[in-house]
C-alpha cells in the first residue's frame with residue numbers, strides 16, 4: 001500500500017497548533033533560563049524523561065510547562081501517531097521510491113512478525129543475521145582460513161556513506177569492551193591515500209575485504225574494491241579472491257559479476273535505507289570485530305528504543321521530545337544548526353554518522369507533496385568533548401547566533417582511570433551550565449576590579465568577557481557505553497529524524513540530492529567531456545587536471 005504523493009501538506013508554520021506555540025513564545029520570550037530555574041527549581045525533574053536506561057534532561061531548553069503542552073499538541077496535529085503506525089506497519093512511506101522503510105525489522109527479536117509492503121520479512125532478516133553470525137564465528141575462532149591457510153587478522157570494510165559510517169562508528173565505540181577479534185579498517189574515500197595506507201599496514205594472506213554497498217554500483221566503493229582485488233591477486237593469485245573477499249549488498253547479481261561467490265555474499269533489501277543500514281548485513285564488519293553476541297546486544301538496545309517510541313506517551317517519549325525541541329529551537333528561536341557533543345572518545349564518529357542520518361534524510365527543499373518547505377532544516381555538526389571545547393565552543397558561548405547542543409554522556413567508564421572520568425563529567429556539566437547561565441557585564445566588572453583593573457582599560461575589557469548565556473542544551477545520559485545503550489542511543493536519534501520529517505512534512509527516506517554531482521562526475525570522466533555543451537566554462541577550464 002503506497003502513500004499518496006499528492007496529498008497536500010500544510011507547512012508546520014501555517015498550522016493553528018504552531019501559531020499557538022508562537023503566541024506563547026512571544027508572551028514568554030523574554031524569560032531567561034536562569035529566571036525559569038530561579039522560579040522553579042523542580043524543572044530539572046519535571047523536564048526530564050528516561051527510557052531503555054537513557055535519561056534525557058531537557059530542563060535547559062528555553063521552554064516552560066505550557067510550551068511543552070503546546071508542542072505536544074503540535075505532534076498530535078501533525079498526525080504523528082498515524083505516521084508512526086504507517087512506519088511500523090511497513091507501508092511504503094518513502095513514496096518517491098515506492099518503498100517501505102523497515103530498518104526497525106532488522107532489530108526486532110526472532111519470531112516477531114514484521115512486514116514490508118504487506119510481505120512478511122522477519123524470517124529473511126534472521127536468516128541473514130544467522131549467516132553473518134556463523135561466518136563471523138568462523139573468522140573469529142580462526143576456522144576460516146585465507147588462501148594460504150592463514151588465520152584472518154585484519155578486516156577491511158570498503159564502503160561509503162551508510163555503508164561505512166554506521167559500522168565504523170559502532171566498531172570505534174565498542175572495540176574497547178569487545179575483547180579479542182580481528183583488527184577492523186574502514187576505507188571510504190576514493191582518494192587513494194586512504195586505501196594505500198591500509199594496504200601498507202596489512203598482510204594480504206591474513207586480510208579479509210568486506211565490500212559493502214547497497215547498490216554495488218557506487219563509484220568510490222567499486223574503484224576501491226577493484227584496486228584492493230588487484231592488490232590481492234598480485235600477491236596471492238586470482239583464486240584467492242574467494243577466501244579474501246565477501247560482499248554485503250542488495251544487488252547480488254552485481255556481486256557475482258564482481259567475482260565474489262554467492263556463498264560469500266550477505267544480502268539485504270530495498271526497504272533498508274543506506275543511512276539506516278548498520279543493523280543489517282552492513283554491520284558485518286562491526287560484527288566481525290565485536291562478535292555476534294555484542295552485535296545482538298546492539299540490536300536489542302535499538303529494539304527496546306523502538307518499543308519505547310511506539311508505546312510511551314508523547315510527553316515521556318524520548319524521540320518525540322527530541323524532535324519537538326529541535327523544531328522549537330529551529331522554528332521558534334531561529335537556530336539554524338544543531339550541535340552534537342558526545343563526551344566519550346569512543347563516540348568520536350557519532351556526529352559523522354548522525355550527520356548523514358539527519359541531513360541526508362531531512363535536508364530537503366520540498367515537502368512530501370513537492371511544495372517548498374517554509375524554513376531550512378537545521379545543519380547538524382559536532383565532535384567529542386572535551387576536544388571540541390578547544391575548537392568550536394568559543395563560538396557556541398560568544399558567537400552571535402545560538403546553536404543548541406546535545407551533550408551525550410556515558411556515566412560509567414570502561415577504563416581504569418576514574419579521575420579522568422570525573423574530569424570528563426565535570427566538563428560536560430560545566431559547559432552546559434555555562435552556556436545557560438552566561439556572565440553579565442556586572443559580574444565581569446566585579447571580577448576585573450578585584451584583580452585591580454580600572455578606568456578605560458576596565459571598560460574596554462568588559463564586553464569581550466561577557467557571555468550572553470541563555471543558550472539551550474539537552475543532556476543525554478547513558479549508564480555506560482555498552483552495546484545495548486549504544487543501540488538505544490542510535491535508534492533514539494533515528495526515530496527523532498522520523499519525528500522531524502513528520503513535523504516538517506518531509507519524506508526522510510529518499511536522497512535525490514546526491515544524484516546530480518554523481519552524474520556530473522561521470523560526465524567529466526568521458527573522453528569528449530571538453531565538448532560537453534552542458535558544462536560551464538569554469539568546470540571545462542579545469543578538465544586538463546584529469547590528465
Ligand SMILES: O=P(O)(O)OC[C@H]1O[C@](O)(CO)[C@@H](O)[C@@H]1O
Nearest residue numbers: 161162163213214215218274514
Ligand atoms: O551503499 P551504497 O549503495 O554504495 O551507497 C552508499 C551511500 O551513497 C548514498 O546513496 C548517497 O550518499 C547513501 O545514501 C548511501 O549510504
